Amino acid sequence: MALVDVKTEITGNIWKIVAAPGSRLEEDEQILIMESMKMEIPVSAPESGVVVEILVAEGDTVTEGTVVARIEA
Structure with missing residues (x-):
């Protein structure tokens, strides 16, 4: 099992968090x-796996x- 970082591709605001740890x-x-x-x-998830942590909150830029x-993963 490996940890995969999920990164943003644009600048913007976090509107809604859909998945929980x-x-x-x-x-x-x-x-x-x-x-x-x-x-x-x-x-979106770059590969199948379990969400370990969410590092942002709704409203964050x-x-x-x-x-x-x-x-x-």
Whole structure:
């Protein structure tokens, strides 16, 4: 098992956290939704695994490349 960092691809705000620590996710399943320029952008699991931790809160502002979650794959 390896820890996988989930990073943002854009700058924006964390609008909604969809998955909680302990959740089992399949590859491409949503972890959270960001808002940028009035658009909703999903952040998805890069591979199947269990969410170990969520490193942001709803309302946080993040930049491109910010680690927002960790998955044990």
